[in-house]
Amino acid sequence: MNNSMHLEFLSISENESFARAAVAAFAAQLDPTMDELDDIKTSVSEAVTNAIVHGYGDAVGTVHISCVLSGNVITVTVSDRGRGIEDVSLARTPLFTGAKGSERSGLGFTVMETFMDSIEVLSTPGEGTIVTMWKRISTLPQAACV
Amino acid sequence: MDISVLIQRKTLIVTLRGELDHHSAGNVKELLEELIKNRGPENLIFDFTNLTFMDSSGVGMLIGRYKLISAIGGKVCICGASRTVDRLLTMSGIKKIIATYQTAEDALNRLEEVVS
Numbered sequence: 001m002n003n004s005m006h007l008e009f010l011s012i013s014e015n016e017s018f019a020r021a022a023v024a025a026f027a028a029q030l031d032p033t034m035d036e037l038d039d040i041k042t043s044v045s046e047a048v049t050n051a052i053v054h055g056y057g058d059a060v061g062t063v064h065i066s067c068v069l070s071g072n073v074i075t076v077t078v079s080d081r082g083r084g085i086e087d088v089s090l091a092r093t094p095l096f097t098g099a100k101g102s103e104r105s106g107l108g109f110t111v112m113e114t115f116m117d118s119i120e121v122l123s124t125p126g127e128g129t130i131v132t133m134w135k136r137i138s139t140l141p142q143a144a145c146v
Numbered sequence: 147m148d149i150s151v152l153i154q155r156k157t158l159i160v161t162l163r164g165e166l167d168h169h170s171a172g173n174v175k176e177l178l179e180e181l182i183k184n185r186g187p188e189n190l191i192f193d194f195t196n197l198t199f200m201d202s203s204g205v206g207m208l209i210g211r212y213k214l215i216s217a218i219g220g221k222v223c224i225c226g227a228s229r230t231v232d233r234l235l236t237m238s239g240i241k242k243i244i245a246t247y248q249t250a251e252d253a254l255n256r257l258e259e260v261v262s
Binding site: 014016017020023034035038041042045046049052053104105106107108110111114126132 | 165167169171172175190199201202203205206207209210229231232234237238
């Protein structure tokens with residue numbers, strides 16, 4: 001299976017559910033298990049929430065998602081042109097949150113790391129952040145050839 | 147996200163239906179802030195039987211309510227979490243401070259046992 005799609009939407013919180021539902025609907029082509037689909041949905045929700053809350057804050061910008069299916073691997077890239085992250089490895093530390101005084105759990109990147117096979121975060125302060133996540137979808141065993 | 151609340155003696159039972167994310171967590175937080183201030187419940191039970199999705203913003207909301215209720219000596223419980231929601235609760239470590247039960251009745255019975 002080789003396929004791709006792109007999405008662009010405003011960084012308003014109403015779009016969080018739209019974004020994860022759209023990616024899940026696209027990922028369904030790989031026939032994932034319910035757990036795998038939930039892993040993808042949750043990870044996309046985390047990345048999109050980060051773009052909205054941390055990338056743009058009170059400003060409204062554009063969040064871009066690109067999704068590629070290649071064989072049984074899904075690659076999801078969530079990018080923003082927001083304020084970027086000063087220290088990516090600190091931001092990826094469990095329980096760290098850059099939103100002081102708010103009710104953020106600081107677990108967004110930990111969730112993505114746990115639920116996806118791997119993630120990569122590229123960020124430039126003042127320019128934005130690109131989060132790329134990969135997940136291999138399990139395939140049913142092929143019927144034995146006789 | 148559909149939110150309904152019920153007060154049983156000194157416990158506020160909050161039933162959430164739908165998806166708990168950063169957007170809906172803000173609404174839940176706002177509503178509970180008001181109810182906790184005005185009705186002064188001792189304990190809080192979140193009924194997640196009809197919660198179909200939760201991400202780490204939900205965990206943040208739960209931690210916030212836990213801090214508020216435990217500051218006044220109360221307890222916070224969760225009941226009815228689906229396998230999906232329970233995976234996130236386990237991963238986040240929140241189950242070490244917030245007990246989980248099958249039903250609201252189980253949670254309520256347990257809270258009253260602790261009190262009596």
